[in-house]
Amino acid sequence: MTPGSPLTAGNSRVKDTRKLSRRSDRSERRLFLADGPRAVEGALSRAGCVVEVFATPAATEQHTDLVAAAPVWTLVDERALASLSDSVSPAGVVAVCRFLDRPLEHLLDPAPRLVALCADVRDPGNAGTVIRSADAAGADLVVMAGSSVDAYNPKTVRASVGSLFHLPLAVEPDAAAAVRAAKAAGLVVLAADGGGDIDLYDAGELLIQPTAWLFGNEAWGLPAELAALADHRVAIPIHGRAESLNLSTAAALCLYASATAQRAH
Structure with missing residues (x-):
């Protein structure tokens, strides 16, 4: 887990990650977002898929199994997490994932x-x-x-x-x-x-x-x-x-x- 205070919505890393909501950015970088604990769990089960997980402190306490499996776990505040999620009620955890498709x-x-x-x-x-x-x-x-x-x-x-x-x-x-x-x-x-x-x-x-x-x-x-x-x-x-x-x-x-x-x- 990355130590320190949770990142805010204005943080450059959060803002850069937010761009993955656009298809053009996803295609160019071959990265996408998986939102919610089930999606993140699925992503973590696929070797080499997850680059980083962003989560609120509350979600971090709740999902210790995901924390242990993630290559990088970064704390963000509620507003930053909401900016990365397209869900009406964000579940507090979003993973940055590599594209999965093959020829x-x-x-x-x-x-x-x-x-x-x-x-x-x-x-x-x-x-x-x-x-x-x-x-x-x-x-x-x-x-x-x-x-x-x-x-x-x-x-x-x-x-x-x-x-x-x-x-x-x-x-x-x-x-x-x-x-x-x-x-x-x-x-x-x-x-x-x-x-x-x-x-x-x-x-x-x-x-x-x-x-x-x-x-x-x-x-x-x-x-x-x-x-x-x-x-x-x-x-x-x-x-x-x-x-x-x-x-x-x-x-x-x-x-x-x-x-x-x-x-x-």
Whole structure:
């Protein structure tokens, strides 16, 4: 722990760290912020991820396990901590973390069994929830493709509830290239599509194979040209009167269907 009085919001180190709230600064420095004890715990579980932890004196007393695990633990006052957090009620601890993503081609060799491929997913809460669902289902990889939201957006990090730190991540600006790479690695690409020609619960043997699930934008789904690159388009049946399922719910159902089928064989 760094000794001395807690740093204030006007401290140059705090002000420099605050700049990581901007995507441009995150991308340039390949650093991001993990806000809250769960996120910080997850970050600390990933070797070499955490650069420094900022915490209030009260949070320091409360989270002695995190203090012991952190490479650098710096005390800040309440106002300084609040300036680093985007939460309405900051929990008193924020970690500066190194980017986690690796090139997609590296993560596809050898080919994983289950992949969540997000194409143009714009909502940070949805993106974080898909990452959390992928982690829970035992997926091997998450790909943020196309014009998807920044995986290191504070809201995405928070919505993942630590899962961002649990599984490999790739960022691929070209969604079509991501689909082609998955297919070249031997994965069956299944597009989650309400207009799909296969019912998820009739997919049977299809779900046993190494699979990359392709999920589209919350509002307009998958572009026709991207869905056409998939091996199959799979629909989740709607038994009631709802028009559709939201993205994060659909992703959880698809990933768990594959995980269940794969584990049964």
